[in-house]
Each structure stands twice: as structure tokens, then as C-alpha cells.
Amino acid sequence: xxxxxxxxxxxxxxxxxxxxxxxxxxxxxxxxxxxxxxxxxxxxxxxxxxxxxxxxxxxxxxxxxxxxxxxxxxxxxxxxxxxxxxxxxxxxxxxxxxxxxxxxxxxxxxxxxxxxxxxxxxxx
Numbered sequence: 001x002x003x004x005x006x007x008x009x010x011x012x013x014x015x016x017x018x019x020x021x022x023x024x025x026x027x028x029x030x031x032x033x034x035x036x037x038x039x040x041x042x043x044x045x046x047x048x049x050x051x052x053x054x055x056x057x058x059x060x061x062x063x064x065x066x067x068x069x070x071x072x073x074x075x076x077x078x079x080x081x082x083x084x085x086x087x088x089x090x091x092x093x094x095x096x097x098x099x100x101x102x103x104x105x106x107x108x109x110x111x112x113x114x115x116x117x118x119x120x121x122x123x124x
Contacts, residue, residue: 041094043106048084050092062092064110065117072104082107 031054039052048067051059066086074080080100084092084107097103 039095041097043103048092048094048107050094060092062086062090065114067107067110067114069111070104070107072100074100 035052035054038054038057040050042049045064047061047063049059049061051057062084063086066088068085068087070082070084072080072082075096078099079096081096082094082100082103084094094103
């Protein structure tokens, strides 16, 4: 069509679609693999922190005092994904962590402390 109508830019028209298809086919897997070396999770005595990002790392956190519940999705005997929620519908996902039962134990303790503190506040 570019030669027939002498419109040079028509030859480049399919390029964005080809590049987008390539990204969805294999590009996102390459990006995820490169980014995996820059993913960090931590549970401190005050918050749960997740940091990720290849070029500019972004951090998200949830205060343990705001923690309401979490779910653990096992992906193997020693591998799992934690979805952590707080009272404001914020969610933090810790993907593919090793020994998730240790992290789940810390989160259960934090939830128990939050429930005990809330009960004490109601009766004061």
C-alpha cells in the first residue's frame, strides 16, 4: 500500500502492533526475570515492606497496627504467596516467598495483638 499510494509511513503502521505482540508473548517474562533480583520483602516490628522495581525502586508498606487479615496461597511445600490486608482495603502482595509459614506466624501474632488492643480500647 505504501508503494501504491506513495505514502511512506504506511509501511511503519504495523510496527506498534508487532512490538506490543512481542512484549505480551515473551517481553513481560524477560522483564519479570530481570526485575526479580530487585524485589525485597521485610516484616519488621512495625510494618510489612515490599520493594520492587528495576530502574526506580518503589516501596509499599502496611503498618502492623493496621493489619486486619491475610491469606496464604501455597505454591509448594516451602513456597507461597501472602496477600496482606489492612482496614482501609489496602492490599500488599508478597509473591513467591520461601518458608511462608514463618511470615504467617509473625502476621498472626500481629493480628492477635491488634484484636487484643481493640478489645481493651472498647472496655476503657
